[in-house]
Amino acid sequence: MLRLGLVGVLVALLGAASVVGVHRWRAVTAAPPVEPDRVAWALLDLRTRTLRTSAEATQTYTAESMIKVWIVADDLRRLAERDIRPHPDEITALSAMIRDSDDHAAEVIYQRNGEDAVIERLITICGLTETTVRPGWWSLTRMTARDAARMGGCVADGRAAGQRWTNWVLDQMRRVRGEGYFGIVSALPRAERAGLAIKNGWTLHVNEGQWAVNCLAISAGWVLVVQTGYSTARGGLDHGGRTCTEVAGQVLAPATGPIGTPAGVSADALGRPGNAR
Numbered sequence: 001m002l003r004l005g006l007v008g009v010l011v012a013l014l015g016a017a018s019v020v021g022v023h024r025w026r027a028v029t030a031a032p033p034v035e036p037d038r039v040a041w042a043l044l045d046l047r048t049r050t051l052r053t054s055a056e057a058t059q060t061y062t063a064e065s066m067i068k069v070w071i072v073a074d075d076l077r078r079l080a081e082r083d084i085r086p087h088p089d090e091i092t093a094l095s096a097m098i099r100d101s102d103d104h105a106a107e108v109i110y111q112r113n114g115e116d117a118v119i120e121r122l123i124t125i126c127g128l129t130e131t132t133v134r135p136g137w138w139s140l141t142r143m144t145a146r147d148a149a150r151m152g153g154c155v156a157d158g159r160a161a162g163q164r165w166t167n168w169v170l171d172q173m174r175r176v177r178g179e180g181y182f183g184i185v186s187a188l189p190r191a192e193r194a195g196l197a198i199k200n201g202w203t204l205h206v207n208e209g210q211w212a213v214n215c216l217a218i219s220a221g222w223v224l225v226v227q228t229g230y231s232t233a234r235g236g237l238d239h240g241g242r243t244c245t246e247v248a249g250q251v252l253a254p255a256t257g258p259i260g261t262p263a264g265v266s267a268d269a270l271g272r273p274g275n276a277r
Contacts, residue, residue, distance in 0.1 A: 035230075035231055036230075037228055037229070037230040037234060037243060038056070038059070038061075038227075038228060038229040038230065039054070039056065039226070039227070039228045039243060039247065040053070040054050040056040040057045040059055040061070040144070040145040040226075040227045040228075041053065041054045041057065041145055041224070041225060041226045041227070041247050041251060042054075042057045042144075042145035042146045042148065042149035042224070042225050043149065043222060043223070043224050043225075043251055043252075044149040044150065044152065044153050044222060044223040044224075045221065045222055046153060046156055046157070046220075046221055046222055046223065047221060049153075051146060051149060051150075053145060053146055053149075054145070056145075057144055057145040057146045058130065058144055058146065059144060060130065060131075060132070060142040060143060060144050061142065061143065061144075061145075061212060061214065061227040061228075061229060062139065062140050062141070062142060062203070062212050063138075063139065063140075063141040063142070063143050063148070063201060063214065064139050064201030064202055064203045064212055064213075064214055065101045065103070065106070065139065065180070065199070065200065065201035065202065065203075065214075066148065066199055066200060066201030066214040066215075066216050067119075067122075067138055067139070067141055067143075067151075067201065068097045068098060068101065068106050068138075068199060068201075069098060069151075069155055069160075069169065069173065069199040069216070070118075070122050070126075070151060070154075070155070070160060071097065071106055071109055071110055071113075071118060071138060072094045072097050072098055072109070072161075072169060072172075073155055073160035073161035073165070073166075073169050074113060074118055074121055074122065074160065074161075075094065075109050075112075075113055076094065076161050076162065076164070076165035076168075076169070077160065077161050077162040077165065078113065080162050080164045080165060081162070093105040093108070093109070094109070094172075095172050097109070098169070098172040098173055098175075098176065098199060099172055099175050099176050099177055099180075100177065100178060100180070101179070101180045101200075101201075106138065107138075110138045115135075115136060115138075116133050116135055116136070118138065119131070119133045119138065119141050120133060122151065125154065125159055125160065126147075126150055126151050126153075126154035126159060126160065127150060127154075128143065128147040128150055128151065129147065130143060130144040130146060130147045131143040131144070131147045139201075139203065145225045145226070145227050148214065148216060148225040148227065149223050149224070149225045151216075152216050152217075152218050152223035152224075152225065153223050155169060155170070155218060156170070156218050156223060170197045170218065171197075173197030173198055173199055173218065174194065174195065174196065174197050174198075176198050176199065176200075179237075180199075180200050180202075181198075182200060182215075182237075182238075182241035182244070182245075183198065183200050183213075183215035183217070183226065183240075183241050183244030183245055183248070184196070184198060184215045184216075184217035184224055184226065184244055184245065184248040185198050185217060186241075186245040186248075187244075187245045187246075187248035187249040187252060188248075188252075195219070195220070196217055196218070196219055197217065197218040197219075198215070198216060198217045198218075199216050200213070200214060200215050200216065200241075200244075201213070201214040201216075202214070202237050202240060204232070204236075204237075209231055209232045209233075210229055210230065210231060210232070211228075211229065211230050211231075211232065211234075211235075211236070211237065211239070211240055212228075212229050213227075213228050213229075213230075213237065213240025213241070213243070213244065214226070214227045214228075215227075215241075215244035215248070217248070224248060224251060224252065226243065226244040226247045226248060228240050228243045228244070230243075
């Protein structure tokens, strides 16, 4: 009886250990589901002012460094209005804001020109309707893809920087380099990339475990914006860059024309097509 009792105890213990082992194995390997990417795009035809968008283009995203192009343009326009020629050091800083996405320079100019008033002028001058100010934070300005495309159109037609400085701003955007050179430009044939003006924005929001990546491109005939937000489990900055490239490749596909409704669009990458606005 004693021997049988010991055998029974061992079997019971082994059984319990087995159950516990399976439970622990499952706890370690079973990951929570990863939320799909949020993606929105908007395409503005500069000749007809036709705006085509994904259905998600009414959702707001943080603007991040994409909005630096406005901070630069606003500064130069205001100086020109007072007939002030910027100091060479300021020109260097403004160039770095666009070409190298210099945060420090952006903060200095943003504070000097009134902080929230900088974004309020963006809304007024460019006719934005879906953009909200985050007090004291240019990077956390929230805007839709539609409004971001309107901002790009405002830069392209000269309202943002004024007649004296618009070409200079666009030229700096064509000379973006380093980490900020990605996204929509990579969807174009190599021979056409040098002529495309771009300004991207990207931030890893560590506390939320979320990336925010925005891509803005201005050509002679159109403005395209792609905005995406995604979990760090989906990847790093390169994931957002690829998303911008893939979306741009489909929106700008030669088979559909530069402002045609995208054909063969992946719902995961591109979102649902919306209507012309």
